[in-house]
Every structure is written in C-alpha cells, then in structure tokens.
Amino acid sequence: MKKEMRCAVFTGQRAVELQRFPIPEVDDDKILVKIEACGICTWEQRVFTGSINTDYPLIGGHEAAGRIEAIGKDVHGDWEVGQRVIVGVTLPCRSCYFCKTHEEQSCQNFNTAQVLSGQPYPGTGGFSEYMMAVPYSMFPYTNVTPQEACICEPVSCVIHSVETVNPQFGDACVIIGAGIMGLLHTQLCVKKGCLVIVVDMNEERLEMAASMGAHYTINPHKEHAEKRIMKITHGRKAQAVFDTTPAASVVEEACRYVGNMGKLMIYSGIYPNKPVQMDAHWIHKGSIQILGTANSNDRDFMRAACMITEGIVDVKPFISGVYPVEEVSSALASSCQGNTFRNIITFSEEL
Numbered sequence: 001m002k003k004e005m006r007c008a009v010f011t012g013q014r015a016v017e018l019q020r021f022p023i024p025e026v027d028d029d030k031i032l033v034k035i036e037a038c039g040i041c042t043w044e045q046r047v048f049t050g051s052i053n054t055d056y057p058l059i060g061g062h063e064a065a066g067r068i069e070a071i072g073k074d075v076h077g078d079w080e081v082g083q084r085v086i087v088g089v090t091l092p093c094r095s096c097y098f099c100k101t102h103e104e105q106s107c108q109n110f111n112t113a114q115v116l117s118g119q120p121y122p123g124t125g126g127f128s129e130y131m132m133a134v135p136y137s138m139f140p141y142t143n144v145t146p147q148e149a150c151i152c153e154p155v156s157c158v159i160h161s162v163e164t165v166n167p168q169f170g171d172a173c174v175i176i177g178a179g180i181m182g183l184l185h186t187q188l189c190v191k192k193g194c195l196v197i198v199v200d201m202n203e204e205r206l207e208m209a210a211s212m213g214a215h216y217t218i219n220p221h222k223e224h225a226e227k228r229i230m231k232i233t234h235g236r237k238a239q240a241v242f243d244t245t246p247a248a249s250v251v252e253e254a255c256r257y258v259g260n261m262g263k264l265m266i267y268s269g270i271y272p273n274k275p276v277q278m279d280a281h282w283i284h285k286g287s288i289q290i291l292g293t294a295n296s297n298d299r300d301f302m303r304a305a306c307m308i309t310e311g312i313v314d315v316k317p318f319i320s321g322v323y324p325v326e327e328v329s330s331a332l333a334s335s336c337q338g339n340t341f342r343n344i345i346t347f348s349e350e351l
Contacts, residue, residue, distance in 0.1 A: 030132040031138055065146040076135075147344045184318075187313055196213065212317075265293065
C-alpha cells in the first residue's frame with residue numbers, strides 16, 4: 001500500500017487545495033476505507049462560498065463510497081478487505097440520549113468541527129482518499145458504481161423525511177422543488193402509493209419529475225399553484241407537503257397547499273435564515289402538523305443502500321458530472337452554479 005493520501009482541503013472562501021498526508025494506520029476498532037467517489041452536497045457548496053460560518057482548514061465530503069483497505073483487530077463481523085462499502089454517518093457521538101435510542105440524526109453532540117480519527121483537519125472527511133469509521137457506519141453495496149453508491153446519503157435523508165411524515169396510500173403529496181432532494185421525494189412518495197404533485201419553475205426539472213412518476217406537475221410562473229392543487233384534490237388540498245427549497249418565503253407559500261389534518265415537512269435548511277410567518281389559528285383549527293428533518297440514521301442508510309443496490313431507486317439521473325480529485329475546484333464551482341444535481345469527486349489510482 002502506498003504511504004500518502006490526497007485530501008481536498010478547504011483553506012478559505014472559494015479556496016480548496018489538494019494536499020498530501022500520511023495514510024493512517026487503522027484503529028483497532030475501526031475500518032479503513034479507500035474512498036472511490038464522494039458527492040458534493042449543498043453543505044460543501046456553502047463552505048466553499050463562505051455562506052456558512054466555519055473555520056478553515058476543513059475537509060468536507062459526507063457522501064462517500066469506497067472499498068475496505070484494512071480492518072482493525074477488534075472488528076468483528078462479515079467484513080472483508082476489498083469489499084465495497086458506503087460510509088454512513090460518522091459525526092454522531094454514539095453516546096447521547098438520541099444516539100442511544102437509534103436517532104443518530106438528532107445527536108446532541110453532532111459537530112462538523114471535530115477531527116475524525118486519521119484525518120489531518122476537522123470535517124466530515126469524504127474528500128480524503130482514505131478515511132476511517134466504526135463498522136456500524138459502513139454499509140455494503142453491490143451492482144452499482146461507486147458514483148451511484150455515494151448518492152446513498154441523500155436517499156437516506158429522504159427516507160427519513162418521508163417516514164417522518166408517513167403518507168398513506170392515496171394521500172396527495174405536494175413536493176416543492178425539483179432538485180435532487182425533491183426528485184428523490186418524488187420517487188419515494190410514488191412508491192408509497194401516493195398521488196404526487198411536484199411544483200417547480202424549471203420545465204426541464206418538471207419533465208424529469210413526470211418521468212419519475214409524478215402524477216401532476218405545476219409551474220407557478222404559468223398557473224396558480226394553490227388553485228391547481230385545490231382542483232386536483234377536489235378541494236381538500238394535500239395531506240402532505242414537502243418543502244425541499246432553502247427559501248423562507250416558500251415555507252409560507254407551502255402552508256397554502258396543506259389541507260385539514262395535513263402535514264408540512266420543512267426538509268431543507270433555510271439560507272439565509274430568517275423567521276417565517278404562520279397563522280397559529282389555522283394550525284390549531286386545521287389540526288396541522290409542522291415538521292422538520294435533517295440528516296439520517298443508520299437504519300435509513302441501511303435501507304437506502306439496499307434500495308440503490310437492488311435498483312428500487314434510480315440515482316443515475318442525478319450524476320451531473322464526475323471529476324478527478326485534482327479538479328475539485330472546478331467541480332465545486334460548477335456545483336455552485338445551481339444547474340446541477342450532484343457532481344462527484346473520484347480518487348483514481350495514481351500511476
């Protein structure tokens with residue numbers, strides 16, 4: 001095995017450098033993974049642009065897939081060197097109340113500024129050529145490429161969102177936003193037997209939503225979304241509304257689509273963050289539930305890995321570009337333009 005690894009390191013606003021560090025020795029209780037592919041999420045985009053407060057240097061990347069390079073001597077189970085795995089949630093403390101009750105997505109000590117074992121800098125670590133994690137953060141996969149497998153993390157987050165809302169067969173589900181998260185919500189809600197209505201201003205994205213099973217698509221620039229939803233649902237409006245956009249104003253608009261006893265899921269972080277106005281009497285009188293979700297847990301990851309492996313969810317349409325790690329700066333700049341789903345960073349073998 002070679003002695004050095006490549007790491008894409010955020011060193012400042014719109015500054016990322018490819019640096020080299022020693023490959024870590026595997027800890028006794030962990031597994032060392034050679035990362036093959038890692039997706040660029042909106043979180044990495046915001047670190048790159050400086051739109052969120054963070055300290056530099058930092059190593060991003062939390063949508064990672066690779067193969068097992070080494071196994072710690074205290075690790076038990078059916079793990080093998082060379083096995084293809086998805087790296088799941090690495091930042092939960094595993095000891096707080098929420099982690100102990102298998103709700104790792106709500107860990108009280110979740111901290112992106114921690115330094116993971118074997119990493120030279122703080123961060124999530126997927127932009128490093130090698131990273132370590134505990135066995136229960138590893139999820140095996142087959143049948144798909146590493147580029148497809150690394151989209152397991154977004155799928156796991158959407159699984160958590162949809163299961164939190166728990167729409168029933170025949171429920172009308174409005175999904176606002178037809179980016180990767182909105183389209184994954186579309187796929188999962190269709191598979192749940194729901195009537196799926198997707199709202200977006202991008203006609204090309206709406207066509208994708210329809211191809212993924214959406215029963216109705218609405219462009220609010222061309223028609224009145226609330227009135228169309230009323231017509232589709234025979235005046236009931238939606239039992240579930242998923243807002244996958246980062247705009248505070250859209251949260252307020254989303255309330256107009258929710259019917260009596262309906263649920264509004266605020267899926268995305270709001271950037272820039274600012275308060276939204278809601279009618280408390282409407283919430284009371286209509287028995288409305290306002291929900292939020294962020295991240296995912298081990299259970300979500302395991303099922304996402306199974307769904308991708310077996311082709312239950314098609315993630316290939318979401319791979320917008322594949323970049324070698326040497327071109328990470330270009331990949332980030334492209335991601336920030338807003339017209340991509342997922343750009344993927346790859347670590348090919350060096351000659």
